Amino acid sequence: MTDHWLSVCAKTDIPAGEWITFDTGVEELLIINLEGDIYAIQDLCTHDGGNLADGELDGDEIVCPRHGARFCIKSGKVTTPPAYEDIKAFPTRIHNGMIEVQVD
Numbered sequence: 001m002t003d004h005w006l007s008v009c010a011k012t013d014i015p016a017g018e019w020i021t022f023d024t025g026v027e028e029l030l031i032i033n034l035e036g037d038i039y040a041i042q043d044l045c046t047h048d049g050g051n052l053a054d055g056e057l058d059g060d061e062i063v064c065p066r067h068g069a070r071f072c073i074k075s076g077k078v079t080t081p082p083a084y085e086d087i088k089a090f091p092t093r094i095h096n097g098m099i100e101v102q103v104d
């Protein structure tokens, strides 16, 4: 992975427990604020392409709204079928109050 950081928005724009979608120009990500920590994952369920943005957060997992697969938002690892492949998770950082995400 190259050292390519994209600026997303101010950290204060995403309240705790909420998320936004962010288009990197290559793919859609979810930028999630979990109790003040920011995580970035692919917005694409590996089961059948559902958008995770419409799902629910349960602890550190996001639940796909279509058939209930679950993914860890910290690692992208799948935790519950019917998906069996992980999604991508991306490093994030805060720079001058702005959320940045590292992409390929």
Ligand code: FES
Pocket (backbone or CB within 6 Å): 045, 046, 047, 048, 049, 050, 064, 065, 066, 067, 068, 069, 082, 083
């Ligand atoms: S598309 Fe996500 S569980 Fe089926």
